Amino acid sequence: MTVPALSIRALVKRFGETTAVAGVDLDIPAGSFYGVVGPNGAGKTTMLSMATGLLEPDHGTVSVLGVDLWGHPAQAKPLLGVLPDGLHTFDRLTGAELISYAARLRGLDRETVRARRDDLLAALDLAEAGSTLVMDYSAGMTKKIGLACALVHAPRVLVLDEPFEAVDPVSAGAIRRILAAFVAGGGTVIMSSHVMALVERLCDHVAIVGDGRILASGPLAHVSGGSDLERRFVELVGDVQDQRDLTWLQRS
Amino acid sequence: MVAAVLGIRFRTAAHLLRREWWRALLTGFGVLWVVMMLPSLVWIRAALATQDAQIRGDGLVAIAALAGLGWVVVPLVVASLDDTLDPARFRIVGVPARAILPGLLVAALLTLPAVFFALAFAVIGSVWADEGWAVQAVAYAGLAATLLCMIVGARVTALWGTRLLASRRAKLVTAATMLVGLAIGAVIARSLFIEGLSGLVETDLDTLLAQLALTPLGAGAAVGRSAAYGDWWGAAWRLGLQAGWALLLIGAWHANIARALVRPLSRGSGARRRQDRVLDAPPTLAAPTDAPAAAVHARLRRAWLSDPRYLASLAGVLLLPASFFILVVPVFDLDGRWAYAVPLMLAASVGWGRHNDVAFDSTGLWLDVVSGRLGSAVMRGRMSATVAWGLPVTVLVALATVAWTGRWEDAGSLLGTTVGVLGVSLGIAAVFAVATPYRTPAPGQNPFGAEVGSVGAGLAAQLVSSAVAMVVLPVVVAPFVLGLVVDPRWGWGAAVAGLAVGGAAYLGGVTLAGVLYDKRAGRLLAAVA
Known part of the structure; x- marks a missing residue:
């Protein structure tokens, strides 16, 4: 049996009296394009933060290609490329400098960094913006430069939290092509998203998260059960209970 | 309203x-x-x-x-x-x-x-x-x-x-x-x-x-x-x-x-920079040689030159020593040798001022954390960026003070002690920056603002870190004082002790901070973001 790209066991995280992640078990097959979906506040970001070394779990283990992330971070973290959501970055660097920074942190030599930095800036349509401070970037450009930082050391597993959020359609197409090529080359992409159509289009596996638990997981066709993913998602997490009309919004 | x-x-x-x-x-x-x-x-x-x-x-x-x-x-x-x-x-x-x-x-x-x-x-x-x-x-x-x-x-x-x-x-x-x-x-x-x-x-x-x-x-x-x-x-x-x-x-x-x-403050006014100053950073003596630490060093040097929060810190560290020289020495009609306190206070102020250094990167810290087990590299890079300007400034001020007093025979001991104080205070600050970080204004936010309640948390961390500094710094300063008031031969001891203790404390502090950083990596972001 092949080693999962990411293996999560009994993962728990509490914030005061709130349980954000309540005992998650999940295996993500190597070479898959894995979608993680769930309603707002379901615990997706908390789970992915613990799965990438950003947030210490209260309980449980995370393995990256068989390496215990929290036990052996020096061996596990180089295997990961991470794009968190909602976190800013060192925005007083230019885009080019930020990619170089991420690459040098990963220990790459100068010439490799120079070549990869220029490749990534071109591939993500950021060549012109490479000399601009990241603080002047739009939200979409910031996502793209974050993705470049996650890719620069050629990781084996990419964990991307909402990678397409605020990205324009042209850039989204470029990102899709890059990620598809990455998976075709044997890499694994784990992507959280709220856009079901995007997950259905890109992913071959999916996990639906709700209330800090995995409600369903596996191959896309298996999870969606012959229906479309959005309908299945609503069935599992439940629809909005009080669907009242905001009549006061209508013009008289 | x-x-x-x-x-x-x-x-x-x-x-x-x-x-x-x-x-x-x-x-x-x-x-x-x-x-x-x-x-x-x-x-x-x-x-x-x-x-x-x-x-x-x-x-x-x-x-x-x-x-x-x-x-x-x-x-x-x-x-x-x-x-x-x-x-x-x-x-x-x-x-x-x-x-x-x-x-x-x-x-x-x-x-x-x-x-x-x-x-x-x-x-x-x-x-x-x-x-x-x-x-x-x-x-x-x-x-x-x-x-x-x-x-x-x-x-x-x-x-x-x-x-x-x-x-x-x-x-x-x-x-x-x-x-x-x-x-x-x-x-x-x-x-x-x-x-x-x-x-x-x-x-x-x-x-x-x-x-x-x-x-x-x-x-x-x-x-x-x-x-x-x-x-x-x-x-x-x-x-x-x-x-x-x-x-x-x-x-x-x-x-x-x-x-x-x-008019949001966080915009960079469209500034452009063609040269990659992380990859091709101008060389300095203080820069580490390994890639991750050198990258952190280069980034922090940019911060010291352009981040309003660091610029405000830079101006702030001069306040205490300058006030001492301008007000306390003449007001109390102190002997000229009291002016030696100025470079020592400056060195302590520069070093201790970094006791919350890690929190200054609250928004970008994640990139350091996900990139590996880099505690040592991150802390060496951070602190060496302070050394890059702090060491020359404190040495220059020490030399200027000796020139002002005209007692060049004290130059060696004062320089050694100043370097010692800087090393010890930076070593202590490095440990506290990881052990007791408290929230600071994020990049782009009001650099003079503080989240409600964080002033108190900051004061507590400041009190503890300054108390530790107060206990350790006399070890470096005592031989220098003895050289001034008891026997000039203590001066040589002060020069050697300053360099040795300062160097050891800096290296020890930064190493310990690196180990702590790795241990606390999964909690640091939550503590400062």
Whole structure:
């Protein structure tokens, strides 16, 4: 049996009296394009933060290609490329400098960094913006430069939290092509998203998260059960209970 | 709208207190401190009450002027303005500045420092009670206007300072402010060194206080004296001056709020940089050689040159040693050798100032954390970026001090001890930066602001880190002092001990900080973001 790209066991995280992640078990097959979906506040970001070394779990283990992330971070973290959501970055660097920074942190030599930095800036349509401070970037450009930082050391597993959020359609197409090529080359992409159509289009596996638990997981066709993913998602997490009309919004 | 704004302020505080109980403890300590200060206020009042009206007035003017300066300077140095009601937070609500200004004003009047000063002015200002109710009433009116000027003045200064530091002229402004401060300090120091404190008090203090009483720094506090002398016209125009100044400041605050509502600070003004200064950073002696640490070093060097929060820290570290040289040495007519404390204080100030260094990267810390087990590299990179400018600056100041005293025989021991103090304080700061980080303004936010309650957390971390520094630093400084006062041969010991202990403490501190960083990597982000 092949080693999962990411293996999560009994993962728990509490914030005061709130349980954000309540005992998650999940295996993500190597070479898959894995979608993680769930309603707002379901615990997706908390789970992915613990799965990438950003947030210490209260309980449980995370393995990256068989390496215990929290036990052996020096061996596990180089295997990961991470794009968190909602976190800013060192925005007083230019885009080019930020990619170089991420690459040098990963220990790459100068010439490799120079070549990869220029490749990534071109591939993500950021060549012109490479000399601009990241603080002047739009939200979409910031996502793209974050993705470049996650890719620069050629990781084996990419964990991307909402990678397409605020990205324009042209850039989204470029990102899709890059990620598809990455998976075709044997890499694994784990992507959280709220856009079901995007997950259905890109992913071959999916996990639906709700209330800090995995409600369903596996191959896309298996999870969606012959229906479309959005309908299945609503069935599992439940629809909005009080669907009242905001009549006061209508013009008289 | 006042109630709505106040509601936000107090509900935020209540939520934070519920979430983090220790904040209540720190607030309690603050209240306790105010209560403990009450006897001092009563004592000052009693001391002034026995004096004639002239001295009573002078005393009040001096207190008001010093407090006024403090209100302007302290928020810029210790980032202590509660930022819950930072005007920029009201951007999404779409309300005009004039709608939120009254609420912000009332909230500013209800902070602990404002309440303390109101209490202080109420107690000390009652020295005019025996002059009749009318005198007492106008005296209180003058002090109330003075207090209003202090509180609003602090807000205006912080907002202006923020705007200047966020602009492309930040470096120029920082350098100019430091130069102007040093120039003013030099004039004061010259007068003090030539005339001494007693001479200055005899000849110039009366004049100074009289002049201050004609300005917004002291006019309001001098209202009571004018009224006590029966000079009601003088009391009226002083009161008018102080009230007019308060209105002017409120107008400036209004303009700043209006600007903050539509002009975010976090933009980089479209600055472009063709050269990759992370990959091809200009070489420095302090730069580490391994790639991750060199990258962190290069990034931090950029921060020291361009980040308003670092620029504000840079200006702040000079305040204590400069004040000592300009005020304490001449005022107390100290032996020239006391000036040696200046480079030592500067080294301690530069080093200790980094005790919360990691928190300054609250928004970008994740990239360091996900990139590997890099605690050692991150801390070496961070601290060496401070060494890159801190070491030359402290060595230069030490040499300048020796040149000023003319005692070149002390140069070796002073240089060794200065380097030792810098190394020890940086080593301690490195450990505390990882062990007890507290929240600071994020990049792009008001560099002088602080989240409600974080001032207390910051004070606690500062107290502990400075206490440790106080215990360890004498080990380095003692041989130097012995060399000065007991036997010059100790001087050589001081030079060697400074270099050895400083170097060892720096390396040890940074290494320990690196280990701690790796242990706490999964908690650091939550602690500072």
